[in-house]
Amino acid sequence: MIQRPRGTRDFPPEEAHRRRAVREKMIDVMERWGYREVATPTFEHLELFTLKSGEGVIEEIYSFKDKGGRDIALRPELTAPVMRMYVSELHSSPKPLRLYYFANCFRYERPQKGRFREFWQLGCELIGGKRSDSEAEVIAMADEVLRAVGIKGDIHIGYLGLMRSMLKKVPEAHRQSIMRLIDKKERDALRELLQSIGAEDLGIMELISLKGRGALDRAEELSAALSSVEISTECAESVHSSMETACGEGRREGARASARSGRSPESEVKLSEFREMLELLDAYGVEATVDFEIVRGLEYYTGTVFEIYTSGLGAQNQICGGGSYELASLFGGSETFSTGFGLGFDRIMEVVGEVDQPKPPVVLAFTPDVKIDAIRIAKRLRNVFPVIIDVMGRSLSAQLKSASAIGAEHVIIVGRRELDSGKLVLRNMVSGSQEEMSIEEIEERLRSAFV
RNA sequence: GCCGGGAUAGGGUAGUGGUCAUCCUGCGGGACUGUGGAUCCCUCGAGCCGGGUUCGAAUCCCGGUCCCGGCCCCA
Numbered sequence: 001m002i003q004r005p006r007g008t009r010d011f012p013p014e015e016a017h018r019r020r021a022v023r024e025k026m027i028d029v030m031e032r033w034g035y036r037e038v039a040t041p042t043f044e045h046l047e048l049f050t051l052k053s054g055e056g057v058i059e060e061i062y063s064f065k066d067k068g069g070r071d072i073a074l075r076p077e078l079t080a081p082v083m084r085m086y087v088s089e090l091h092s093s094p095k096p097l098r099l100y101y102f103a104n105c106f107r108y109e110r111p112q113k114g115r116f117r118e119f120w121q122l123g124c125e126l127i128g129g130k131r132s133d134s135e136a137e138v139i140a141m142a143d144e145v146l147r148a149v150g151i152k153g154d155i156h157i158g159y160l161g162l163m164r165s166m167l168k169k170v171p172e173a174h175r176q177s178i179m180r181l182i183d184k185k186e187r188d189a190l191r192e193l194l195q196s197i198g199a200e201d202l203g204i205m206e207l208i209s210l211k212g213r214g215a216l217d218r219a220e221e222l223s224a225a226l227s228s229v230e231i232s233t234e235c236a237e238s239v240h241s242s243m244e245t246a247c248g249e250g251r252r253e254g255a256r257a258s259a260r261s262g263r264s265p266e267s268e269v270k271l272s273e274f275r276e277m278l279e280l281l282d283a284y285g286v287e288a289t290v291d292f293e294i295v296r297g298l299e300y301y302t303g304t305v306f307e308i309y310t311s312g313l314g315a316q317n318q319i320c321g322g323g324s325y326e327l328a329s330l331f332g333g334s335e336t337f338s339t340g341f342g343l344g345f346d347r348i349m350e351v352v353g354e355v356d357q358p359k360p361p362v363v364l365a366f367t368p369d370v371k372i373d374a375i376r377i378a379k380r381l382r383n384v385f386p387v388i389i390d391v392m393g394r395s396l397s398a399q400l401k402s403a404s405a406i407g408a409e410h411v412i413i414v415g416r417r418e419l420d421s422g423k424l425v426l427r428n429m430v431s432g433s434q435e436e437m438s439i440e441e442i443e444e445r446l447r448s449a450f451v
Numbered sequence: 452g453c454c455g456g457g458a459u460a461g462g463g464u465a466g467u468g469g470u471c472a473u474c475c476u477g478c479g480g481g482a483c484u485g486u487g488g489a490u491c492c493c494u495c496g497a498g499c500c501g502g503g504u505u506c507g508a509a510u511c512c513c514g515g516u517c518c519c520g521g522c523c524c525c526a
Binding site for chain 2: 397
C-alpha cells in the first residue's frame with residue numbers, strides 16, 4: 001500500500017465539492033471587484049523566491065535540480081510569481097492591474113492544525129494604484145471575501161512608516177532584530193534590547209502598544225517628537241550575542257529597506273496617508289483595529305500591513321495577511337506601488353460550516369435486452385440533467401437497489417414495454433410513486449430539479 | 452529540528468505473549484432474472500513498515516513512516 005506523502009491530503013467527492021463551493025463564493029467576490037484571475041507555473045527558478053524572501057527560506061522550500069541542472073522550486077507562495085509575470089509581460093498594461101489567484105503552494109514544514117505541506121492560497125495583487133485608495137480597497141475586499149463564506153475576521157492594521165523612521169535612528173545592525181521581536185510579541189526581550197542600545201526613548205515600546213481609536217493621534221505625537229530624539233551610535237557594540245545570527249541574516253534586506261526609507265518623504269506625511277486610508281475603510285464599512293504591533297517582519301512591506309484572525313483554528317489562527325510592498329524593482333521592473341493579500345484557503349475550510357451537496361444523478365434503469373436504447377436515451381437526457389446507467393450488468397432489481405443506495409430521488413425505468421408504448425416509467429424514489437411519461441415530459445418534469 | 456498522544460478490513464471498533472483475530476457498518480452477489488429501502492443467506496476485506504526479545508509477537512523492546520495536537524517557523 002502506497003501512502004500519501006506527509007502533509008498532503010486527498011479530497012474525496014464530498015470534500016472536493018465543499019472546497020469548490022467555498023472557492024467559488026470567494027472568487028465571485030473578487031470578480032465583482034473587477035479582479036481577473038491569473039495563473040503561474042507550479043514550479044519556478046529557486047532564485048525567484050530567495051530574491052524576495054532571502055536565502056533563509058530555502059530550508060522550507062521544496063527545491064531540486066532538474067535534469068538540466070537548474071535549481072527549481074515548487075512555489076511556496078504566489079506574490080513573487082505574480083510580480084514576476086507582471087514585470088515580464090504585464091508592465092505595459094493599463095494601470096492599475098487587479099489580479100487574483102487561487103493555487104496550491106508547497107512548503108517543507110511540520111504539519112499541524114491548519115498547516116500542510118501542500119496547501120492552497122487565494123490572494124490578490126493590486127498593482128500600480130495609489131497608496132491609500134489601494135490599501136483600503138484591498139482590505140475591504142478581503143473582508144468581503146471572508147464574509148461571503150460566513151467568516152467575520154478580526155482585522156488588525158499596522159503601519160510601518162513610523163516604525164521605519166524610528167528605526168532609522170537605531171544602528172542598522174539592530175533593526176532586523178527589533179522587528180523580529182516585535183513580530184514575535186516578545187516585549188521583555190525587546191525592552192532589554194532597546195535599553196542596551198540606548199534606544200528606549202524613541203517610543204517604540206509605546207508605539208507597538210497603541211491599539212484602536214486614538215492610537216493614531218498618539219502615534220502622530222510620537223512622530224512629531226521623534227525629530228528631537230537622538231541616540232548615540234556608540235552603543236552599537238553592546239548587544240546580546242544571541243542576536244548576532246538574526247542580525248547577520250537580516251543585513252542584506254536591512255540595507256535594502258534603509259535605502260528605501262531614505263528616499264521616502266517624512267513620516268508625518270505618510271501618517272496622514274494612513275489616516276486617510278482608515279477613513280476610506282470607514283466608508284467601505286469595514287471595522288478594523290489599528291495595531292502598530294503588526295509589522296509582518298518582511299522587509300519589502302512599505303506602509304500599511306494587515307492581518308486577519310479568526311477563532312477555532314488552534315495555534316494557527318491567522319487566515320489572511322497582506323500589505324503594501326515594493327517588489328517589481330527587485331525582479332527587474334521599474335518601481336511600482338502594489339498592495340495585496342494572501343489568504344489561507346485550508347484554514348478557511350476548517351472554519352466554514354456545511355455546504356449543500358449536489359443532488360445525486362437520475363438513474364436510468366433498464367432491462368438487459370434494451371441496453372442499446374437505454375444508452376441512447378441517457379445520452380439525450382444528459383443534455384438536461386445528470387443521468388447514470390448501470391455498467392455492472394445488474395438485474396433491474398439490483399439497479400433499483402443501487403439507485404436507492406446512492407440516494408437517487410428519481411429513477412427512469414426502460415424495458416421492452418416502455419419502448420413499444422413510447423412511455424417511460426418515472427419513479428419517485430422518495431415517495432415510491434411512479435407514472436408513465438414520454439421522454440419530453442420527463443425532461444420537462446426534472447429540468448427544474450437540477451438548476 | 453523539538454515535545455506529547457496515536458496507528459487492528461473502506462469506515463468505526465474488541466481483545467489476549469499461544470485454536471481459524473472480535474463485533475457493527477460497508478462493498479459485491481443471492482433469496483426476488485420487470486421495481487429499491489426491511490429481513491435472511493453467501494462472498495470479500497485488517498493488526499503501518501523494518502529489526503530485536505521469545506519455542507511462539509498484532510500484543511513486549513528499538514528504529515522508521517504516517518496521523519492528531521503543541522513548540523520553532525510561518526514569504
